[in-house]
Amino acid sequence: MDKFIIKGPVKLKGQVIISGSKNAALPILFASLLIKEPIEIKNIPKLKDIDIAIKILIKLGVNIKKKKTLRIDSSSLLRYNPPSYLIKLIRASIWILGPLLTRLGKVNIAFPGGCSIGNRPIDLHINSLQILGAKINIKKNHIQGYIKKKFQGKIIRMKNVSVGATITIILAATLACSITIIENAAKEPEIKDLANFLNKMGANIQGVGTNKIIIKGVKKLKGGIYTIISDRIETGTFLVAAAICKSKILCKNTNPNDLNIVLQKLKKTGAEIKTGKNWCSINMHGQRPKSVNITTGPYPKFPTDMQSQFALLNLVSNGISIIKENIFENRFMYVPELIRMGANVILKNNMLKCKGVKSLSSAEVMATDLRSSVTLVLAGCIASGITIINNISHIDRGYENIENKLSNLGAHIQRIKY
Numbered sequence: 467m468d469k470f471i472i473k474g475p476v477k478l479k480g481q482v483i484i485s486g487s488k489n490a491a492l493p494i495l496f497a498s499l500l501i502k503e504p505i506e507i508k509n510i511p512k513l514k515d516i517d518i519a520i521k522i523l524i525k526l527g528v529n530i531k532k533k534k535t536l537r538i539d540s541s542s543l544l545r546y547n548p549p550s551y552l553i554k555l556i557r558a559s560i561w562i563l564g565p566l567l568t569r570l571g572k573v574n575i576a577f578p579g580g581c582s583i584g585n586r587p588i589d590l591h592i593n594s595l596q597i598l599g600a601k602i603n604i605k606k607n608h609i610q611g612y613i614k615k616k617f618q619g620k621i622i623r624m625k626n627v628s629v630g631a632t633i634t635i636i637l638a639a640t641l642a643c644s645i646t647i648i649e650n651a652a653k654e655p656e657i658k659d660l661a662n663f664l665n666k667m668g669a670n671i672q673g674v675g676t677n678k679i680i681i682k683g684v685k686k687l688k689g690g691i692y693t694i695i696s697d698r699i700e701t702g703t704f705l706v707a708a709a710i711c712k713s714k715i716l717c718k719n720t721n722p723n724d725l726n727i728v729l730q731k732l733k734k735t736g737a738e739i740k741t742g743k744n745w746c747s748i749n750m751h752g753q754r755p756k757s758v759n760i761t762t763g764p765y766p767k768f769p770t771d772m773q774s775q776f777a778l779l780n781l782v783s784n785g786i787s788i789i790k791e792n793i794f795e796n797r798f799m800y801v802p803e804l805i806r807m808g809a810n811v812i813l814k815n816n817m818l819k820c821k822g823v824k825s826l827s828s829a830e831v832m833a834t835d836l837r838s839s840v841t842l843v844l845a846g847c848i849a850s851g852i853t854i855i856n857n858i859s860h861i862d863r864g865y866e867n868i869e870n871k872l873s874n875l876g877a878h879i880q881r882i883k884y
């Protein structure tokens with residue numbers, strides 16, 4: 467149970483280079499199972515979740531060479547039942563189903579893991595694969611599936627928008643017979659990155675980024691090289707860091723177009739936002755942020771993965787604001803910890819009423835999930851005194867080199883390993 471010791475308050479300012487996107491890299495890693503020729507993937511972030519996904523692929527018989535880039539050769543794929551202890555560690559494991567059924571005609575995996583921000587059901591994934599022709603049984607928390615021949619293209623109307631299930635369908639439909647249409651599809655930039663990767667390798671996926679995706683099954687995919695997009699949530703997190711420190715930060719190697727609504731909300735707090743082709747910057751000119759109401763929703767609405775960071779911003783802003791979480795049912799676990807640091811907030815169902823305070827005070831707090839962890843780290847940076855954050859293992863799942871990046875911006879942060 468590693469912990470962080472953070473001394474505040476500091477003014478985080480300067481430049482930060484954004485890493486590759488966790489939520490784009492994970493689907494692309496599992497999509498590589500569809501390709502029998504060698505591929506090379508660039509800009510893969512060094513994260514725990516990525517390491518786990520690589521371990522799962524290796525257990526399946528995939529050849530992987532990790533250097534500056536990732537070289538993957540799935541031609542020798544042979545196992546359909548990877549070890550449960552790995553599968554249970556990440557939510558992304560669910561994306562094994564489509565490729566293994568496509569390649570081997572069968573699959574047997576434990577239920578996936580993931581942050582405890584809600585029940586994380588998988589019904590939309592399972593139902594979609596069944597519509598495309600797979601037989602799936604759930605036995606003792608295991609997903610056993612098989613398919614006689616190939617997936618058969620169909621029209622799938624999603625009852626609600628799901629990033630993960632949209633990806634599951636794309637992975638199953640890419641090498642299926644005929645055409646699959648996804649209606650009410652998710653539109654996240656990470657899904658676009660997956661489609662761009664697969665299309666570069668010979669797939670035929672159109673309409674990604676809209677709510678109707680059309681996948682024309684192809685016979686096979688070829689090898690090639692691909693560069694993952696930058697992490698929009700890491701970018702947003704560092705922009706909020708500058709906002710709560712009333713300072714300025716330049717985020718390099720990132721695409722501001724993936725963050726439009728977050729940038730709009732930051733402008734509403736009084737921030738001066740500048741953007742370029744592969745960078746964006748924020749300057750608060752020493753001003754305390756104004757409060758801003760947030761309601762999360764599927765892209766292009768406000769991203770749930772930025773909800774806790776904006777709650778912190780509101781809790782040190784000079785006003786009253788409401789935060790509504792519409793995606794996950796348990797994504798406020800950081801609230802009791804911020805209250806211990808002096809936050810003035812009332813939680814009612816999926817709504818947070820924030821009343822900004824001038825400053826927070828240090829405390830010993832507990833991290834509970836990935837985005838809550840980074841929010842507590844930022845809170846520690848602006849709180850006066852020494853903040854101790856326990857159980858920080860979550861943060862390494864989604865933020866590459868977080869303490870180095872924060873130290874370069876002026877943070878006094880030390881990791882105590884246990």
Ligand code: EPZ
Binds near residue numbers: 492581587590771
């Ligand atoms: C992905 O999770 C991301 N994870 C999440 O990022 C992100 O918050 C979420 O999409 C945004 O919607 C990865 O990409 C690895 P969903 P996912 O399917 O696919 C319900 C982070 O911090 N649902 O879009 O699990 C579900 O319970 C993580 O980086 C079903 O009911 O999200 C939720 O309420 C956290 N049945 C809603 O849909 C299903 O079969 C949206 O979930 C699947 C989902």
